[in-house]
Amino acid sequence: MLAALGALAGAAAVLGGHGLLPPRAAALIAVAAMNAAFIATALAWAGAPGAGAVAAGLVLAASGAAAGHPAGAIAYLALPAWLASLARGGRLVGLGLGARPPAPALLAGAALGVGLIAHLALTVSRTRGYGFALGPPSVVLSSLAYDVGVNVPCAECFLRGALFNRAQRRWSLHGAMALAVALGLARYLADPLLPHASEVLAGAVFYVALLGMGNCWLFWRWGSLVPGTLSGILLFEGYRLLVVS
Amino acid sequence: MRRAGVLALVVTTLAVAAALDTPAASAAASRLAWLVPVALGAVTLGTRPGALVALLAVSFRAPDILAGVERDGLTAVTFDAAGDAVVLLAAAVMTGSLAAAARLQRRRYEALGAVQRVLAIEAPLERTLRRVIACLDWRLGCAALTLTLRDGDAVATASAGCSALAASGNRDPVTREVLRSGRIVYLADAGGQPRPRRVLGAPLTAAGVTIGALVAERTGELSPPERETLVMLAAHVGLGLENARLAAMNRRAASELDTKIAAATHRLAEADRAKSAIVALASHELRTPLAALLGFSELLATLDFARDEVRRLAGIVRRETARLARLVDDVLDLSRIERGLPVPLGPRRVAVAAALEAAVEIFAGVDADGTGRRFAIECEAALPRVVADPDALDRIVKNLIANAVKYSPPGSPVGITARAVEGAVEVTVADAGRGIAPEARARVFEPYYRAPDVVRGVPGTGLGLAVVKALVEAHGGTITLDSAPGAGTRVTFRLPIAREASSAAPVD
Numbered sequence: 001m002l003a004a005l006g007a008l009a010g011a012a013a014v015l016g017g018h019g020l021l022p023p024r025a026a027a028l029i030a031v032a033a034m035n036a037a038f039i040a041t042a043l044a045w046a047g048a049p050g051a052g053a054v055a056a057g058l059v060l061a062a063s064g065a066a067a068g069h070p071a072g073a074i075a076y077l078a079l080p081a082w083l084a085s086l087a088r089g090g091r092l093v094g095l096g097l098g099a100r101p102p103a104p105a106l107l108a109g110a111a112l113g114v115g116l117i118a119h120l121a122l123t124v125s126r127t128r129g130y131g132f133a134l135g136p137p138s139v140v141l142s143s144l145a146y147d148v149g150v151n152v153p154c155a156e157c158f159l160r161g162a163l164f165n166r167a168q169r170r171w172s173l174h175g176a177m178a179l180a181v182a183l184g185l186a187r188y189l190a191d192p193l194l195p196h197a198s199e200v201l202a203g204a205v206f207y208v209a210l211l212g213m214g215n216c217w218l219f220w221r222w223g224s225l226v227p228g229t230l231s232g233i234l235l236f237e238g239y240r241l242l243v244v245s
Numbered sequence: 246m247r248r249a250g251v252l253a254l255v256v257t258t259l260a261v262a263a264a265l266d267t268p269a270a271s272a273a274a275s276r277l278a279w280l281v282p283v284a285l286g287a288v289t290l291g292t293r294p295g296a297l298v299a300l301l302a303v304s305f306r307a308p309d310i311l312a313g314v315e316r317d318g319l320t321a322v323t324f325d326a327a328g329d330a331v332v333l334l335a336a337a338v339m340t341g342s343l344a345a346a347a348r349l350q351r352r353r354y355e356a357l358g359a360v361q362r363v364l365a366i367e368a369p370l371e372r373t374l375r376r377v378i379a380c381l382d383w384r385l386g387c388a389a390l391t392l393t394l395r396d397g398d399a400v401a402t403a404s405a406g407c408s409a410l411a412a413s414g415n416r417d418p419v420t421r422e423v424l425r426s427g428r429i430v431y432l433a434d435a436g437g438q439p440r441p442r443r444v445l446g447a448p449l450t451a452a453g454v455t456i457g458a459l460v461a462e463r464t465g466e467l468s469p470p471e472r473e474t475l476v477m478l479a480a481h482v483g484l485g486l487e488n489a490r491l492a493a494m495n496r497r498a499a500s501e502l503d504t505k506i507a508a509a510t511h512r513l514a515e516a517d518r519a520k521s522a523i524v525a526l527a528s529h530e531l532r533t534p535l536a537a538l539l540g541f542s543e544l545l546a547t548l549d550f551a552r553d554e555v556r557r558l559a560g561i562v563r564r565e566t567a568r569l570a571r572l573v574d575d576v577l578d579l580s581r582i583e584r585g586l587p588v589p590l591g592p593r594r595v596a597v598a599a600a601l602e603a604a605v606e607i608f609a610g611v612d613a614d615g616t617g618r619r620f621a622i623e624c625e626a627a628l629p630r631v632v633a634d635p636d637a638l639d640r641i642v643k644n645l646i647a648n649a650v651k652y653s654p655p656g657s658p659v660g661i662t663a664r665a666v667e668g669a670v671e672v673t674v675a676d677a678g679r680g681i682a683p684e685a686r687a688r689v690f691e692p693y694y695r696a697p698d699v700v701r702g703v704p705g706t707g708l709g710l711a712v713v714k715a716l717v718e719a720h721g722g723t724i725t726l727d728s729a730p731g732a733g734t735r736v737t738f739r740l741p742i743a744r745e746a747s748s749a750a751p752v753d
Contacts, residue, residue, distance in 0.1 A: 093439070126309070169434035222440075
């Protein structure tokens, strides 16, 4: 399945490169294939390969639906719903989605996300004059659904729940953290939907690295994926609200 | 201390952030001022908090640095600003590492001291192990700690916390492996937990031999320096426990030796007292017949007596001479026995009934106490002969009858019975005397021993029963004594029956 998803992403990139597919559509397909591969791998490592196939299907279907119509983005929420049902059945304990996280863990996750977005806001306001503003509701809700439904859960499930969790059980915390953060940076830098302006890339490296380290620490400290997911959602949602003033 | 450090850190960070957030603040001032909270955080809280403060400092400066990079590109000024960030991070990591190493070293010495104090307390092994575990548990901050010590074939274990190894169903494979190989075992994850559970098993060694294992489990990190600390503690605990074990063994041995020496000294003193008493008594026992011999022989030599009177006096002389000879024989026999030499015997086939009758005849004829004491002999018909030295048998029987007479009231009967039992002839001499107390009964066959209640009232040497026992055993026989206070005494001995066909012993 991973090979098929890889082939899909590769084909989208090739077709997009040759102008046979609109660049936006090619990027969407490539990102959807990458997210599907992440969540499928994470669920397979957690001992639920069948669920991984279903989750990958959900991601691809939701991406298709969102590309077809802005309201289709609501389909992104199918994945977290599916993951929640699996977690309730105790099948995702290996990903850190077993027991309910304690309140301090959630607070720490929220503090990390809010802290990062506050810093991001301060920085960009002093460099480029960006500020916070609400865009059109359909765009905001679509982005929110994407981040809550696919972007953050897929990244956290794979980078923290699967990769970091496995690595920390074999190596030291720092080694595992370095691996997960490096792969997280690669994932976002390779994202074709991310603007390739130098200041945006520098900011992505800075904040994604901090977010990755913070989330690794949260997972290491509490053994739960929820605080990291919360911080990720807060950061990405803050980022979505940034507009040039 | 920690709270004060955190407070100082927060105050300093805010002060520096506020002071530097002005256009007047120079780059140099910014670089130097941020070092204060960074170093404070690293020293107070460790490497990670220190690095966090450094990141915070970098974050505060990031807007200016990034703006400069975007505006002017990578110039000397922007490089300088980026260098500040690197310096701050390096300062945090280095200061934090040094502070953490110092803290770890202090914890090491504190733990060592605490273990030393625990091991200095004298206590049973299990309790000592529990104390060591309790002492290390909170100092090491482990989720589970197990201390196992081999003591010969036995294995003593003490543990604290909830072991993931035990919970996973295994019987602590790390301890087993450490005990088997004597090497350090490290598991990055024991499994079965939401968070990784690091496990380190370190051998407890003494004189190069693995005597136990210290297994520590921690949820989260167990850094290499902490592992080194555990290994060092294990070595120290092993040595300490071995020393405590050896000290306890020495104390036990010394105590046992003291007890043995005290008992031996007591017995020696008792034997010395007994010998002194016996010497005094033997002197008295020897002097009595000698005085009689001297007096009657002088009468016979100096005066004229009628024929019957001469015969009577000669009889007295003969009896006292026999008594003297018996006493000397007893002393000589006992001397041989004590030196481990065999009693010289001339075995013959002897008819026991005749020997008993001859002995009783002497006592009845003498009637020493003049009370008309009755001697009742009951012998089975056709009693088989025994293999015995006739003189020795005579001494055995006479000694027992003499004892019965001596320790029973005047006029009370003395019963002598003989019967064949299981290849032997069993002879019992019973009296109706005062009996022997239980504590004295176990010792009546010891040489020179006399029961405390008769020492003053009845003359004797304490040799009779010892000689009788030695003579009976020299014949391959056995002797027993049955007595109770107020119920008389029965002494029973058995001598082996002579095999008519095979015995080469002559008939007496």
